[in-house]
Amino acid sequence: MDLIIILQAGVASGTALLFATIGEIFAERSGVLNLGVEGMMLVGAMSAFSVAIATGNPWLGVLVAMIAAGLFSQIHAFISITLQADQVVSGLALTFLGVGISLVLGEGLSKAGAVSLLPNFSIPILSMIPIIGPIFFTNHSVLVYVGYLLIPFAWYYIYRTRPGMHLRAVGEYPAAADALGVNVYRLRYFYVFVGGVLAGLAGATISLAIAPGWFSELTTAGQGWIAIGLVIFAQWDPIRAAFGSYAFGALRRLVLDIQGPVTLLGFANPFYFNPYWGFFLQMLPYAFTIIVLIIGSREAMRKRIGAPAALGTPYVRGERGL
Amino acid sequence: MSEISSTSPGRKSVIPFRIRMEKRIKEPPPWFSSLISFIAIIFSLFLGGIVIAFVGGDPFRSYAHIARASFGNIGVISDTIVKATPIILTALACSVAFRMRLWNIGAEGQFIMGAFGATAVVLIPLLPAETSPWIFIPTMMVAGMITGGLWGFIPGYLKAKLQVNEIITTLMLNYIAIAWINFFIFAVWSEGGFPITMKFPTTAWMPRLLDYADQLPVLRGLTSHLGLLIGIGAAVVVWYIIYRSRWGYEIRLIGDNQRAAEYAGINIARNTILVMILSGALAGLGGVSEVGGVVHRLQTSPVAAGYGFTGIIVAWLAKLNPFAIVLVSILFGALILAGREIQPSGITRMIQGIILVSLIASDFLMRYQIRLYRTAEEA
Numbered sequence: 001m002d003l004i005i006i007l008q009a010g011v012a013s014g015t016a017l018l019f020a021t022i023g024e025i026f027a028e029r030s031g032v033l034n035l036g037v038e039g040m041m042l043v044g045a046m047s048a049f050s051v052a053i054a055t056g057n058p059w060l061g062v063l064v065a066m067i068a069a070g071l072f073s074q075i076h077a078f079i080s081i082t083l084q085a086d087q088v089v090s091g092l093a094l095t096f097l098g099v100g101i102s103l104v105l106g107e108g109l110s111k112a113g114a115v116s117l118l119p120n121f122s123i124p125i126l127s128m129i130p131i132i133g134p135i136f137f138t139n140h141s142v143l144v145y146v147g148y149l150l151i152p153f154a155w156y157y158i159y160r161t162r163p164g165m166h167l168r169a170v171g172e173y174p175a176a177a178d179a180l181g182v183n184v185y186r187l188r189y190f191y192v193f194v195g196g197v198l199a200g201l202a203g204a205t206i207s208l209a210i211a212p213g214w215f216s217e218l219t220t221a222g223q224g225w226i227a228i229g230l231v232i233f234a235q236w237d238p239i240r241a242a243f244g245s246y247a248f249g250a251l252r253r254l255v256l257d258i259q260g261p262v263t264l265l266g267f268a269n270p271f272y273f274n275p276y277w278g279f280f281l282q283m284l285p286y287a288f289t290i291i292v293l294i295i296g297s298r299e300a301m302r303k304r305i306g307a308p309a310a311l312g313t314p315y316v317r318g319e320r321g322l
Numbered sequence: 323m324s325e326i327s328s329t330s331p332g333r334k335s336v337i338p339f340r341i342r343m344e345k346r347i348k349e350p351p352p353w354f355s356s357l358i359s360f361i362a363i364i365f366s367l368f369l370g371g372i373v374i375a376f377v378g379g380d381p382f383r384s385y386a387h388i389a390r391a392s393f394g395n396i397g398v399i400s401d402t403i404v405k406a407t408p409i410i411l412t413a414l415a416c417s418v419a420f421r422m423r424l425w426n427i428g429a430e431g432q433f434i435m436g437a438f439g440a441t442a443v444v445l446i447p448l449l450p451a452e453t454s455p456w457i458f459i460p461t462m463m464v465a466g467m468i469t470g471g472l473w474g475f476i477p478g479y480l481k482a483k484l485q486v487n488e489i490i491t492t493l494m495l496n497y498i499a500i501a502w503i504n505f506f507i508f509a510v511w512s513e514g515g516f517p518i519t520m521k522f523p524t525t526a527w528m529p530r531l532l533d534y535a536d537q538l539p540v541l542r543g544l545t546s547h548l549g550l551l552i553g554i555g556a557a558v559v560v561w562y563i564i565y566r567s568r569w570g571y572e573i574r575l576i577g578d579n580q581r582a583a584e585y586a587g588i589n590i591a592r593n594t595i596l597v598m599i600l601s602g603a604l605a606g607l608g609g610v611s612e613v614g615g616v617v618h619r620l621q622t623s624p625v626a627a628g629y630g631f632t633g634i635i636v637a638w639l640a641k642l643n644p645f646a647i648v649l650v651s652i653l654f655g656a657l658i659l660a661g662r663e664i665q666p667s668g669i670t671r672m673i674q675g676i677i678l679v680s681l682i683a684s685d686f687l688m689r690y691q692i693r694l695y696r697t698a699e700e701a
Contacts, residue, residue, distance in 0.1 A: 035489065075679060083686040088425050088489065089638065090682050096635070097675030103668025104377060216668075222497055229490040276509030282501040286494040293486045301485065 006253050007135045014249020015147040016041075016205040020227035021234065021241040022154050023198025027073075029158065029236055030191035031171040031310040035091025036076050038224025039098020040196050042217065044069040044203025046102035049214045052115045058208050062118070062143075065204035066197045072098065073196025077189045084314035095224070099217055109214040118142050118209050141209035143201070154238035167191060171308030174315040184315050199224070222286065229289040233296035236308065244292065251288060255281045343690045350688060358687050359639065362680040369680075370673040384664050391663060392656030400531065400544040404616060406655030407546075408433065410553035410648055411608030412633025414560050417642040419601040421564060422577045424594060428477060428492025429605040430630025431499035432470040436606025437613045438503050439469030441519060441620040444526045445511050451523035458526050459548070463610050470606015471599045473499065478598025482591035488598075500626050507620055519620040528615035549611030553651075556604060557644040563600075564644070573597060605630060628671075632658070635678045 020037050027034045034040075044065035052061035075097070079090040118141050127137040136148075158164040166187060169177035174184045206219055213219075226248060234241035258264070259271045259278055271277050300306055371381030392402045412429040419426035440462035443449060448465075449458055473495055480486035504517075511519040531544035564570040572593055576583040584590060608629065617624050636654050640646035654674070661670030 079679070079683050083683055084689075085682045085685055090679075092425075092427065092634065093675065093678040093682050096631070097672070097679050100668055100672025100675035101373070104373060104672045107377070107668065222493070225490060225493045229487075229494070232487060232490070276505055279501045279505035279508070282504075283498045286497040289494045290480070290486070290491050293490055294480065294484055297484055297486050 004131070004134050006257050007250055008138065008140075009257075010250025010253040011136060011246050012140055012144055012249065013210050013252050014246040015141075015144045016202045016210060017223055017227055017230065017248055018147045018242060018245035019150070019198045019202035019205060020224060021230045021245055022150060022238050023195040023202070024227055024231045025154070025158075025234065025236050025238060025241060026167070026191045026198070027195030028231060028311055029167050029171045029308055030188045031174060031308055031313070031315070032077070032080060032188050032192050033087045033091060033312045034073065034076055034094070034192060034195055035088060035228060036073065036094025036098060036224075037195075037199050037227050038220060038222065039095035039102075040069040040073055040199035041098075041203040041206070041220045041224045042102040043072050043098045044200030045207035045219045046106040046109065046203070046214060047200075048204035049112075049115065049207040049212075050106065050109055052208055053109070053112045056116055058116055058118045061208055062201065062204045065200040067200070069200025069203065070193050070197040072101075073192050073199070074189070077192040080314060081185055081188050081192070084316065087312050087314075103216055106214050106216065110216065112214070115208070115212065117212055141205075143205045143209050151238055151242045158238065168308070171310055174310050178315070178317060184317075188315070199227075202227070226285065226289050229293050232300075232307075233292045235296065235300065248285060248288070252285050255284055338696060340695045342693050342695055343686075344693060346689060346691055355641065355688060358684045359641075359681060362684040363639075363677055366673065366677040366680045369676050370669070373672065374669060379664070379669075384669070387664060388657065388660035391660035396540075397543060398659070400546045402652060402656045402659050403546045403550055404655070405659045406651040407549040407553050407615065408608040408612045408629040409632050409636055409651040409654055409658075410550075411556060411611065412605050412630045413636035413640065413647045413651055414553075414556050414633075414644060415601045415604035415608070415630075416633045416637035417640070417644065417647060418560060418564065418573070418604070419597055420577075420637055421642055422573045422593065422597050423580070424478075424481070424597055424601075425489045426474065426477070426492050426598060426601050427489060427634060428473065428495050428630070429601070429608075429633045430626065430628065431492070431496035432473040432602040432605035433609040433612070433630045434496075434499040434503055434626050435473040435602075436466035436470035436609025437620060437625045438499075438506065438609070439465040439467075439606060440610040440613050441506075441511070441522075442469075444522050445519060445620075451525060453525055455525050455527075455529070459528060459614060462526065462614055463552070463607060466606045466610030467603040468606075470609060471603035473606070474598040474600075474602020475595065478595040478602075481598070482594040496630070500622065503620060503625070504622055507622060511620065513619075517622065522614070522618045526614060527618055528611065530615070545616070547611070547615035549608075549615040552607060552611055554648060556607065557648050560604070561644040569593075569596075605633070608633075632674065635674050638678065639681055 020041055024034060024037055047068040048061040048065035051064045052058045055061075073094070076090050076094045079085045080087045120139050120141050122139050123137040123145070127133040129137070158167065166177065166182050169180075170182060170184050170187045178184050202223075203220065206223075207214055211219070230241060230244040230248065233244050258269075258281065259275065261269055262272050263269055264271075271281065367385065371385070374381040374384050391398060393399055412433055415429045415432065416426060443458075443462045443465045449461060476495060477486075477488045477491040480491055481488040507517050507519060513520045528548035530547040531541045535542040564573065572583065572588045575586065576588060576590060576593060580590065609625065612625060612629070613620060632654055636647060636650045640650045657670050657673065
């Protein structure tokens with residue numbers, strides 16, 4: 001078992017989590033909690049795969065996935081921003097709806113044959129760096145590299161640009177932002193859309209790059225929920241989100257790969273000789289999400305950092321709020 | 323100013339009307355809420371019909387089929403009730419937690435762990451196969467409530483003591499519960515290498531209507547079982563706790579206004595843990611009723627069939643009212659029973675999703691009224 005190979009696969013598998021997590025960071029930074037990530041990812045994964053099958057063009061699949069999930073997210077935006085419904089319930093409903101719709105429209109897709117996938121390539125020069133080169137820059141899908149670009153972009157956008165400042169203002173103190181002429185409703189709609197687009201991209205990453213195919217709900221297998229957990233761990237910061245996503249990607253790969261070899265670190269591999277222990281390995285990513293949440297909330301309590309102050313509360317102009 | 327307008331001021335509109343949403347000043351009459359829910363469901367079925375037509379099905383035939391296959395004769399009505407039984411218990415579980423605004427979406431995992439607890443009593447075995455059902459079934463129920471309650475306790479404790487978001491923890495515990503029972507089904511209790519456990523001895527079966535067919539031939543073939551009575555009993559208990567007990571008053575107060583409850587000296591952490599345990603135990607009881615009354619063995623797919631998630635929708639649709647939950651569960655039992663046969667197979671899941679979305683959206687009409695204004699009139 002080669003650690004480098006596991007880490008390399010982990011980076012690829014963490015890319016889907018990365019897109020979903022950063023997308024949710026944008027939505028939550030604007031004050032809208034969207035628990036529909038799992039549903040939006042499924043919609044994205046299903047539409048990416050079906051478009052790629054129908055047209056033979058995976059790029060078109062990615063594009064349609066992003067648009068579809070983005071539009072889909074607007075259901076949540078309408079219910080929680082305009083109709084001011086409870087964001088928790090509305091997000092849950094979005095996930096239910098996303099699972100249902102993608103099951104119906106994805107019927108029969110699992111039997112569809114091979115699909116042309118997005119290209120894999122290595123970055124010249126960078127891939128020559130020892131250890132880092134083979135893990136991060138060798139034979140990855142193009143989307144993995146898109147992910148690398150997204151991390152600094154999201155960080156810069158949120159902390160160093162004027163629109164980013166508006167984004168944070170709307171999430172922290174919407175009444176003040178409104179008084180300064182920022183359109184709170186429009187921005188919240190927009191960032192929920194951004195979250196949806198990135199969740200759709202995450203879904204497309206799974207169905208067209210990491211684990212190609214459509215396996216109904218098992219396509220995402222709860223990764224949307226892990227992403228929501230990672231947002232809390234990341235304290236709404238894209239760079240911490242990147243660490244979390246890649247670490248979880250590596251963990252997911254490790255769970256799959258550790259059962260293969262007969263010996264492990266020079267000892268007889270217990271997971272090889274007791275294949276049923278694999279069920280406990282399957283629990284690991286989910287158990288780790290809980291542990292990561294515990295760490296995240298302890299840290300937040302100690303450092304007094306928290307969620308965007310207006311997260312989860314609808315903004316009603318003129319009403320006494322935050 | 324307590325109104326919001328849909329168009330920004332100053333913009334000339336082509337349409338001579340403006341839609342305005344105004345906050346209701348007085349509470350709408352009690353029937354209004356049911357009417358809105360009813361309209362929301364009709365609207366959902368309409369939307370679902372459009373999607374069915376879109377994927378090449380016939381919506382009228384699909385719905386007629388659902389109605390016939392779930393309420394067509396006494397046999398299928400009994401089957402509908404069998405499907406409704408686990409939903410009653412998971413929806414009750416969700417309702418007590420939601421009442422306190424604790425978002426327990428782990429009823430699925432707690433249900434699975436309840437099924438595991440009941441199975442453990444039979445297969446470890448804690449009780450020999452010859453034990454009287456009068457002892458066997460209550461022991462299974464207690465065991466399932468303990469394991470389900472434990473599965474609720476974990477997120478409750480984390481929420482109360484460490485402020486860990488219960489939505490994510492309960493959801494993660496669902497996946498862990500599935501892996502947990504899979505381990506036992508595949509490795510420990512596997513029957514002949516198949517992913518099923520041995521069938522329970524009949525002493526561990528919940529009594530079914532067909533058991534009494536000797537005395538009353540009408541009951542022949544009816545599989546409704548004791549779980550329904552357990553569910554109705556649980557609904558009464560939940561109603562008593564929530565509406566008639568001091569504890570229930572505290573739960574409702576925390577749910578309505580946590581800060582006020584805190585100032586009134588109510589221990590929120592303690593209530594969080596207790597409510598999560600109660601919620602988990604109710605869902606666990608649902609798991610017991612499913613393995614004891616229907617499956618009669620532990621097997622992943624019929625036990626982890628999404629009853630916990632349906633429970634969330636049912637609890638919401640019933641506005642958290644325990645008796646409404648029983649009725650709504652029967653409707654959803656019908657949807658699930660009949661939905662198994664219509665293609666594509668995701669239709670029932672999708673309709674459930676549409677219903678939930680429409681319901682939440684329609685809730686707006688409880689708080690706001692929509693009025694049309696002539697633009698000219700305003701000027």
